[in-house]
Amino acid sequence: MQNPTTSKESATINSVGIDLKLLRLPADYGATLGVKKLLTNVSVGKPKKPQFFRTHASDEMTFPAMILENKEVRESYVVVPEVAQEISELVRRAMLHAAIDRQNNVFLIPVPLPGEDGTRNPWHESLAQAVEHAKLQWIRITANMHVGGYDIYEAQGTLPDPEWPAHDIDALVEVAFRGKIITNLDHPVVQSLLGEI
Amino acid sequence: MSALNFSDGIFLVDFEFHPARGREGNPPIPVCIVVREWPSGRTWHYWQDDLQQMTVAPFPTGKKALFVAYYASAEMDSFHVLGWAPPANVLDLFTEFRCLTNGLRLAHGSGLLGALMHYGLPSIGSEQKDAMRDLILTGGPWSFAEQLAILDYCETDVAALANLLTAMEDQIDWPRALLRGRYMKAVSRVQINGVPLDVAALGKLQANWNAIQDQLIAEIDSDYGVYDGRTFKANRWEDYLVANDIPWPRLESGRLDMCAATFREMARTYIEVAPIRELRSALSEMRLANLHVGDDERNRCLLSPFRARTGRNQPSNSKFIFGPSVWLRGLIRPKPGWGLAYVDWSQQEFGIAAALSGDPAMMAAYRSGDPYLAFAIQAGAVPKTATKKTHEAEREQFKACVLAVQYGMGEASLAARINQPVARARQLLELHRRTYRKFWKWSDSAVDEAVLGGRLWAGFGWQIHTRDEINDRSLRNFPMQANGAEMLRIACILLTEAGIRVCAPVHDALLIEAPLDELDQAIATTKSLMQEASRIVLDGFELGSDVKEVRYPDRYMDKRGVVMWNKVMNLIGGPALT
Numbered sequence: 001m002q003n004p005t006t007s008k009e010s011a012t013i014n015s016v017g018i019d020l021k022l023l024r025l026p027a028d029y030g031a032t033l034g035v036k037k038l039l040t041n042v043s044v045g046k047p048k049k050p051q052f053f054r055t056h057a058s059d060e061m062t063f064p065a066m067i068l069e070n071k072e073v074r075e076s077y078v079v080v081p082e083v084a085q086e087i088s089e090l091v092r093r094a095m096l097h098a099a100i101d102r103q104n105n106v107f108l109i110p111v112p113l114p115g116e117d118g119t120r121n122p123w124h125e126s127l128a129q130a131v132e133h134a135k136l137q138w139i140r141i142t143a144n145m146h147v148g149g150y151d152i153y154e155a156q157g158t159l160p161d162p163e164w165p166a167h168d169i170d171a172l173v174e175v176a177f178r179g180k181i182i183t184n185l186d187h188p189v190v191q192s193l194l195g196e197i
Numbered sequence: 198m199s200a201l202n203f204s205d206g207i208f209l210v211d212f213e214f215h216p217a218r219g220r221e222g223n224p225p226i227p228v229c230i231v232v233r234e235w236p237s238g239r240t241w242h243y244w245q246d247d248l249q250q251m252t253v254a255p256f257p258t259g260k261k262a263l264f265v266a267y268y269a270s271a272e273m274d275s276f277h278v279l280g281w282a283p284p285a286n287v288l289d290l291f292t293e294f295r296c297l298t299n300g301l302r303l304a305h306g307s308g309l310l311g312a313l314m315h316y317g318l319p320s321i322g323s324e325q326k327d328a329m330r331d332l333i334l335t336g337g338p339w340s341f342a343e344q345l346a347i348l349d350y351c352e353t354d355v356a357a358l359a360n361l362l363t364a365m366e367d368q369i370d371w372p373r374a375l376l377r378g379r380y381m382k383a384v385s386r387v388q389i390n391g392v393p394l395d396v397a398a399l400g401k402l403q404a405n406w407n408a409i410q411d412q413l414i415a416e417i418d419s420d421y422g423v424y425d426g427r428t429f430k431a432n433r434w435e436d437y438l439v440a441n442d443i444p445w446p447r448l449e450s451g452r453l454d455m456c457a458a459t460f461r462e463m464a465r466t467y468i469e470v471a472p473i474r475e476l477r478s479a480l481s482e483m484r485l486a487n488l489h490v491g492d493d494e495r496n497r498c499l500l501s502p503f504r505a506r507t508g509r510n511q512p513s514n515s516k517f518i519f520g521p522s523v524w525l526r527g528l529i530r531p532k533p534g535w536g537l538a539y540v541d542w543s544q545q546e547f548g549i550a551a552a553l554s555g556d557p558a559m560m561a562a563y564r565s566g567d568p569y570l571a572f573a574i575q576a577g578a579v580p581k582t583a584t585k586k587t588h589e590a591e592r593e594q595f596k597a598c599v600l601a602v603q604y605g606m607g608e609a610s611l612a613a614r615i616n617q618p619v620a621r622a623r624q625l626l627e628l629h630r631r632t633y634r635k636f637w638k639w640s641d642s643a644v645d646e647a648v649l650g651g652r653l654w655a656g657f658g659w660q661i662h663t664r665d666e667i668n669d670r671s672l673r674n675f676p677m678q679a680n681g682a683e684m685l686r687i688a689c690i691l692l693t694e695a696g697i698r699v700c701a702p703v704h705d706a707l708l709i710e711a712p713l714d715e716l717d718q719a720i721a722t723t724k725s726l727m728q729e730a731s732r733i734v735l736d737g738f739e740l741g742s743d744v745k746e747v748r749y750p751d752r753y754m755d756k757r758g759v760v761m762w763n764k765v766m767n768l769i770g771g772p773a774l775t
Contacts, residue, residue, distance in 0.1 A: 020687060103627075
């Protein structure tokens with residue numbers, strides 16, 4: 001904000017015959033305070049049934065990872081490759097896609113990657129298609145048990161493109177998996193899943 | 198002080214005065230004036246006999262001189278009555294003290310004594326001040342000793358001004374302070390002008406008001422059965438609401454919310470509530486005896502500039518014709534051969550929010566001429582070809598949403614307002630946030646600024662300190678209200694200096710008057726200068742205005758008050774409105 005004039009010198013003008021516009025102070029609240037919204041929460045998972053979302057169109061906003069899901073508490077963990085080799089039956093390879101909903105909440109959608117034979121189950125294939133579709137359109141998805149895949153509903157209105165935060169995928173992954181990166185077999189989640197404790 | 202470049206001098210001035218013939222509503226009769234040059238301390242005293250002989254002020258008032266007073270509009274009233282040209286430059290230490298301390302808790306208020314105590318300066322006691330005021334208000338004649346006592350008293354105020362100016366000098370935002378002083382000159386012109394009233398109708402109302410109250414209750418309450426004598430019974434009101442299936446807001450205690458604002462809100466949704474709301478308002482706010490009306494049948498009272506936290510005027514509700522229930526505005530009537538025009542900025546708060554936030558969608562919505570419908574279109578809720586006629590219901594909901602955002606209403610209040618489920622209200626508010634993202638970011642920044650920086654400001658320096666009270670709703674609303682007040686002040690300045698006769702400022706509107714053959718031109722000038730005021734405050738963004746004109750023998754009326762006015766006039770045989 002422009003500081004109000006308190007010096008006597010600047011009061012050489014009188015109150016008549018001046019251009020009033022020159023006295024206007026800008027309404028640039030917060031300009032000098034440097035307040036910015038911090039990215040503190042990034043959830044991981046499929047979008048909820050009523051949630052319209054978009055996925056980032058750039059490949060740079062994807063992140064390949066070995067994911068371990070603890071379905072009991074609906075938590076996902078990233079497992080470092082050395083550990084993943086040891087518990088391959090518990091983890092799966094997935095591509096994390098940056099996504100955003102209409103409330104500007106950023107989240108990551110893990111899409112399981114095809115197996116060594118190049119195939120993946122129909123649900124995963126369907127999810128991958130939805131994620132592709134969401135790069136261009138606002139959509140929501142619901143599970144269709146009869147066909148074994150997701151129905152895609154496209155928003156019909158002319159909705160503005162999402163406003164992505166200025167964070168790269170590494171930053172999103174770091175926030176999403178803060179405290180949820182498994183770097184050794186002693187991790188309590190691994191021990192629990194292996195029935196060691 | 199030469200650095201201030203007021204080479205003809207700085208003059209601290211105080212008048213003593215009383216209303217003509219002791220009647221509030223009449224212009225003042227100056228009793229004396231004391232002038233002190235600052236900082237030299239040279240002082241002059243003039244009694245009313247001397248003043249009557251003078252055609253100009255007895256000290257320099259041109260562009261190279263500075264006039265200093267506390268509550269300068271009162272001094273300007275005396276200038277006007279004496280036929281003196283107003284000073285070119287006015288510094289009002291009252292407006293500056295208010296501006297410097299607005300939002301802070303002041304132990305002794307913002308009067309002259311309060312300001313002196315705030316800075317730890319000596320002052321006379323309030324009892325002595327009251328006694329001298331009472332003596333002056335007697336209207337004289339005063340003995341020689343009394344005259345000397347009055348002059349001495351007047352000089353104490355000037356001495357206080359000198360101390361105060363010394364204490365405040367380095368804190369004053371000089372160029373904008375002089376602009377506020379310029380507004381105080383405009384306020385005086387408006388106060389002196391006043392609002393023309395139909396005194397005959399007022400007299401009938403005053404004479405019959407006691408009987409009217411009972412008759413009104415009997416007539417209106419026959420549909421409700423909630424009054425016991427003149428007492429509104431809450432339990433009977435609850436019975437009525439249940440019988441008529443009207444969901445009424447309740448307090449945390451579980452009791453019905455009986456505040457006036459709730460009645461006003463509910464009357465908008467449930468039309469059957471409107472008559473009882475008007476009746477309650479009429480009975481509680483009708484204090485006709487306090488309305489200040491001069492001998493010339495004009496309502497005149499202190500406009501109390503800068504009294505509100507937003508910097509708006511805050512005239513007494515009982516003394517100012519725009520204060521009591523709206524139906525009483527039917528008393529406003531131009532004099533024979535004259536006309537009135539009530540000119541208000543169109544959707545002023547929305548326009549200010551759009552311009553200050555720089556939200557392009559919001560600005561486009563304002564410029565469309567119908568921001569409510571434009572919002573619905575922008576949100577994708579109605580087709581681009583929608584009109585007020587084809588999508589009236591949707592437009593009403595989006596209008597309610599815009600107003601809800603301006604008032605800081607939550608989803609529950611908005612739902613009640615539009616008589617829709619909370620989910621619909623939530624959806625509307627969410628659409629507002631999505632459609633006007635830049636506005637919301639700016640609004641969030643205003644709250645951050647208030648909380649972290651400790652103050653908010655408007656375009657021409659009016660500010661509020663925010664450390665003592667953090668209220669998200671009022672902080673978000675402050676920029677719109679305070680800049681609306683700045684806009685009104687600048688419009689008043691431009692209009693009065695252009696010779697337009699302004700009768701009253703009313704929130705975001707101005708009531709002007711002109712001879713009938715000049716009314717059209719006066720309205721055109723008023724609209725043009727109000728547009729200019731908006732451009733000045735909003736960095737070039739222009740707000741439109743709406744006009745309601747009244748030509749003698751018609752009377753002014755707010756459409757909300759027509760039914761009540763006619764009901765009352767029917768009872769006393771007064772003039773009805775069609």
